[in-house]
Amino acid sequence: MFPDSGSGYGYEECKAIASWLLERVPKRPLVGIVCGSGLGGLADGLKDQVTFSYSDIPNFPQSTVHGHAGKLVFGILKGKPCVCMQGRFHLYEGYPVQKITQPMRIFKLLGVETVILTNAAGGLNQDFKVGDVMIIKDHINMPGFAGINPLTGPNDDRFGVRFPCMSDAYDRELQHMAHEVASELGYTDFVREGVYCVLGGPSFETIAECRMLHRLGADAVGMSTVHEVIVARHCGMRVFALSLITNKAVMDYDSQEKANHEEVLQTGKERSKQLEKLVCTLITRMEHDNNYAH
Numbered sequence: 001m002f003p004d005s006g007s008g009y010g011y012e013e014c015k016a017i018a019s020w021l022l023e024r025v026p027k028r029p030l031v032g033i034v035c036g037s038g039l040g041g042l043a044d045g046l047k048d049q050v051t052f053s054y055s056d057i058p059n060f061p062q063s064t065v066h067g068h069a070g071k072l073v074f075g076i077l078k079g080k081p082c083v084c085m086q087g088r089f090h091l092y093e094g095y096p097v098q099k100i101t102q103p104m105r106i107f108k109l110l111g112v113e114t115v116i117l118t119n120a121a122g123g124l125n126q127d128f129k130v131g132d133v134m135i136i137k138d139h140i141n142m143p144g145f146a147g148i149n150p151l152t153g154p155n156d157d158r159f160g161v162r163f164p165c166m167s168d169a170y171d172r173e174l175q176h177m178a179h180e181v182a183s184e185l186g187y188t189d190f191v192r193e194g195v196y197c198v199l200g201g202p203s204f205e206t207i208a209e210c211r212m213l214h215r216l217g218a219d220a221v222g223m224s225t226v227h228e229v230i231v232a233r234h235c236g237m238r239v240f241a242l243s244l245i246t247n248k249a250v251m252d253y254d255s256q257e258k259a260n261h262e263e264v265l266q267t268g269k270e271r272s273k274q275l276e277k278l279v280c281t282l283i284t285r286m287e288h289d290n291n292y293a294h
Ligand SMILES: O=P(O)(O)O[C@@H]1C[C@H](O)[C@@H](CO)O1
Pocket: 035, 036, 037, 065, 088, 090, 118, 119, 120, 121, 201, 222, 223, 224, 225, 260, 261, 264
């Protein structure tokens, strides 16, 4: 059942993993969620959970970062079948970019129509505060400038076209709906929108790099999400993404601030309940076609 030749992340390999999972869950998910650093609590709201450790899923990558539990949780949110990654993969863990994005193709083959991604990010926009939630309206794929793009290599038309458009990567209707939900929940004080820039990590940015990214038009900087978004859009899923601003990027040589992962996880803890409420309310409002219902 598990093809042992090939790249490890091609169509047949993804199909085999999706089929393995589908044999073990009662319903195909319509919504796929990816939890950022310290934001794994999003899965807790799911009812009738079926949980797999990544280590138990054949040919699935393993989480190696603190704050990423390494579990795939299936469950129902207000009647809507969902699958939630408690832990994602990053370039700096040493995986090829195609492998860190493989779960998006598995989501697609499971039946997912909408992907919601969260991440922890450093705030470049000087108006942003620690604890703000940024609705991502666009991205800058900095590794892409150096040829690191998850779609590099032969294109498999069963997933999507060779040259996918990215000017509409982040679904505008979902962004609009998220602003409405934020307003209803009384969250407008801390919900913003902006451009997310991905770097390879794992070192945090220098002051000169932060200044440059800000001048280039980025509002927040992180080490994930963009690769997943490219693959999700390539195979036709709708995308919505949020950054939790866990720290302010250091832009000033007089500053004593130092970015660190502990602060990132601590901010996640403090804001996680509101972020979860925002995402859960949004999911309950979303419309789906449910092509695969069974
Ligand atoms: O998975 P995300 O993007 O939330 O993780 C961020 C980037 C690094 O992995 C880590 C740095 O603290 O958090």
